Amino acid sequence: MVYDLAMLKAFYTLYEGKIERIRTILQRPLTLAEKILYAHLYDEKNVKDYKRGEDYVNFRPDRVAMQDATAQMALLQFMNAGRDEVAVPSTVHCDHLIQAYKGAKEDIATATKTNEEVYNFLRDVSSRYGIGFWQPGAGIIHQVVLENYAFPGGMMVGTDSHTPNAGGLGMVAIGVGGADAVDVMTGMEWELKMPRLIGVRLTGKLNGWAAPKDVILKLAGILTVKGGTNAIIEYFGPGTASLSATGKATICNMGAEVGATTSLFPYDERMAAYLKATGRVEVADMATAVAEGLRADDEVVANPEKYYDRIIDIDLSTLEPYINGPFTPDAATPVSEFAEKVLKNGYPRKMEVGLIGSCTNSSYQDLSRAVSLAHQVTEKRLYAAAPLIVNPGSERIRATAERDGMIDAFEKIGATIMANACGPCIGQWKRVTDDPTRKNSIVTSFNRNFAKRADGNPNTYAFVASPELTMALTIAGDLCFNPLKDTLLNADGEQVKLSEPTGEELPPEGFTAGSEGYIAPSHAKTDIAVAPQSQRLQLLAPFPAWDGEDLLNMPLLIKTQGKCTTDHISMAGPWLRFRGHLENISDNMLMGAVNAFNGETNKVWNRSTNTYGTVSGTAKLYKSEGIPSIVVAEENYGEGSSREHAAMEPRFLNVRVILAKSFARIHETNLKKQGMLALTFTDKADYDKIREHDLLSVVGLKDFAPGRNLKVVLHHEDGSKESFEVQHTYNEQQIGWFRAGSALNAR
Numbered sequence: 001m002v003y004d005l006a007m008l009k010a011f012y013t014l015y016e017g018k019i020e021r022i023r024t025i026l027q028r029p030l031t032l033a034e035k036i037l038y039a040h041l042y043d044e045k046n047v048k049d050y051k052r053g054e055d056y057v058n059f060r061p062d063r064v065a066m067q068d069a070t071a072q073m074a075l076l077q078f079m080n081a082g083r084d085e086v087a088v089p090s091t092v093h094c095d096h097l098i099q100a101y102k103g104a105k106e107d108i109a110t111a112t113k114t115n116e117e118v119y120n121f122l123r124d125v126s127s128r129y130g131i132g133f134w135q136p137g138a139g140i141i142h143q144v145v146l147e148n149y150a151f152p153g154g155m156m157v158g159t160d161s162h163t164p165n166a167g168g169l170g171m172v173a174i175g176v177g178g179a180d181a182v183d184v185m186t187g188m189e190w191e192l193k194m195p196r197l198i199g200v201r202l203t204g205k206l207n208g209w210a211a212p213k214d215v216i217l218k219l220a221g222i223l224t225v226k227g228g229t230n231a232i233i234e235y236f237g238p239g240t241a242s243l244s245a246t247g248k249a250t251i252c253n254m255g256a257e258v259g260a261t262t263s264l265f266p267y268d269e270r271m272a273a274y275l276k277a278t279g280r281v282e283v284a285d286m287a288t289a290v291a292e293g294l295r296a297d298d299e300v301v302a303n304p305e306k307y308y309d310r311i312i313d314i315d316l317s318t319l320e321p322y323i324n325g326p327f328t329p330d331a332a333t334p335v336s337e338f339a340e341k342v343l344k345n346g347y348p349r350k351m352e353v354g355l356i357g358s359c360t361n362s363s364y365q366d367l368s369r370a371v372s373l374a375h376q377v378t379e380k381r382l383y384a385a386a387p388l389i390v391n392p393g394s395e396r397i398r399a400t401a402e403r404d405g406m407i408d409a410f411e412k413i414g415a416t417i418m419a420n421a422c423g424p425c426i427g428q429w430k431r432v433t434d435d436p437t438r439k440n441s442i443v444t445s446f447n448r449n450f451a452k453r454a455d456g457n458p459n460t461y462a463f464v465a466s467p468e469l470t471m472a473l474t475i476a477g478d479l480c481f482n483p484l485k486d487t488l489l490n491a492d493g494e495q496v497k498l499s500e501p502t503g504e505e506l507p508p509e510g511f512t513a514g515s516e517g518y519i520a521p522s523h524a525k526t527d528i529a530v531a532p533q534s535q536r537l538q539l540l541a542p543f544p545a546w547d548g549e550d551l552l553n554m555p556l557l558i559k560t561q562g563k564c565t566t567d568h569i570s571m572a573g574p575w576l577r578f579r580g581h582l583e584n585i586s587d588n589m590l591m592g593a594v595n596a597f598n599g600e601t602n603k604v605w606n607r608s609t610n611t612y613g614t615v616s617g618t619a620k621l622y623k624s625e626g627i628p629s630i631v632v633a634e635e636n637y638g639e640g641s642s643r644e645h646a647a648m649e650p651r652f653l654n655v656r657v658i659l660a661k662s663f664a665r666i667h668e669t670n671l672k673k674q675g676m677l678a679l680t681f682t683d684k685a686d687y688d689k690i691r692e693h694d695l696l697s698v699v700g701l702k703d704f705a706p707g708r709n710l711k712v713v714l715h716h717e718d719g720s721k722e723s724f725e726v727q728h729t730y731n732e733q734q735i736g737w738f739r740a741g742s743a744l745n746a747r
């Protein structure tokens, strides 16, 4: 048993009392999210009815999870925080740094060699500070957390945007930057703006080809990639009971794609079944004993419009499978309309690779439903027209799937079983292609489909679907194939139809142990060395404090146009190897962002040389001349990942301000934590006033205060000037971080 049973016993013993006390003070019915949030206030003495979407509140999460690509920077910051041990149970998971190429065995052997320095650093730091360490091959962080650590009613933070996956077990699990994880690991207050609440009422029951993934694919089309920002999505209604715990987790996981702070489901029999199947009977019993506190109050469920800020209804019985993309997860199309969309938009009709996996869809149930289609290939004398790549979610899932004949069934139709890891989902995919300039289509069971994300190729059109639809389109090799109505020509020249997928929610014979790969901390106080000449790891120097002056005459580094996710700001894939080395990774800064003045990427005007150069190269030159610069952007800047590198890189290269039309939550917080200024246009039309050769000033910083707008002055090349107001969401404490140079400096 790797989870902290004593901590859980204490939690559940106190939980009902906490809820009762909160109810007495608030004097109103409570949603589930409110019960869990108020049960985790940092200071339980002064409970008040915090205003959703406005008040900043300090919380005390129960645990922290980090993955190997973000843990490096998180732990480098933790090492500077002066603590000897983590204050709450914490774990590190090695899942992002394994490149998918030949198959699990070879790829893990290769990764173990190429990442040795980083793995040793993470293992040694974990052991020294009391952090659990999960080795490469153990599984994807969110699957391993669900199998071992998530618990109904709990609260956790994770240095990964898909931490909300644990909502599948009724937990408030929130993705954060490393600096936030350091707050929790050092036992300090962890601050979050009290989220708005979006209630999603599920009715009916999934049937046929529809899968839990289709709930969130549909919802992404309704909410769009920014519709959930600063909100918790709470699912309720009779339809929730029919969804497996891992199906619920899939839905919560991809809530990150609509910017949700987190998503969660009420505790039910399905969660209890999953807890028991994963060796946590006592947790199921304790949760069952306090079940009323693990769901929204009856009054809330009866009158949801009074208690949620928005209600969305989804009838599972009529829910169609969806296929979302290309290039953005909210481009949602029901399968019945997809062929028409492919033809109308000229998407590459040939489906070239199917990929099943990622933290969103790699559970035992996911694999079992996909494999029921793989069996039909043999039974109906079909063949898989496209190659298939499978990344199981964890060693426990893989070993059980292997015992139950699933791995053989996948391999029989030509699938390559990759490591229990992120792989292609994070761009860790050594893809072999005949012609990288050819527009091509892939379908994945992942959660994101941004340009270049999976294989670094701008010509790859990625579509996101359920594992079942991914499997069907892999067999057909044709984006226009609709398995609900179309047939396929088999080896005997017959037109055959695929039967609806079937599968097991949990392994009938239980999970096998599998070689889990967990290392418990030794707590031995050994010194952690980082080689000064290392190209992968670099100790952090504090960022300089604010000099007390306005920021005057800053050259415009780049004015980005359109979508600018954390993948555009700090690309993953080949750049993951530098995630522990701030200077090296800064070479990728904003290389994927589109320059509004020339429509190109990584090509900006450098005012010092009057030539065009890369974004990071230009910023580096300005920095060497002591010149601060500014970045301008459009909506939902920093969409996607929790990687704080997207905030630390500009900070390191002396970019002082990001001025955007709007921010994604995690990234806005990461910018604040790192001492950057995150400002938004009061009038979004002012974005158009900014010219390529402008110098920009931000004035009013001496009176920088919560709720008080600042001013931007544009100094145009022709000598004319314009100014306009900009706003911010900084509270007093966060203004202190800016003044001190970073939150870490302000401790």
Ligand SMILES: O=C(O)C[C@@H]([C@@H](O)C(=O)O)[N+](=O)[O-]
Residues within 6 Å of the ligand: 069, 070, 096, 159, 160, 161, 162, 175, 425, 426, 572, 640, 641, 642, 643
């Ligand atoms: O970039 C990282 O390391 C974290 C990121 C990653 O898991 C991703 O899916 O992009 N995420 O989603 O937070």
Ligand code: SF4
Residues within 6 Å of the ligand: 096, 140, 141, 160, 162, 358, 359, 360, 421, 422, 425, 426, 447
């Ligand atoms: S979204 Fe992909 S890269 Fe991110 S944690 Fe999940 S599997 Fe890994």
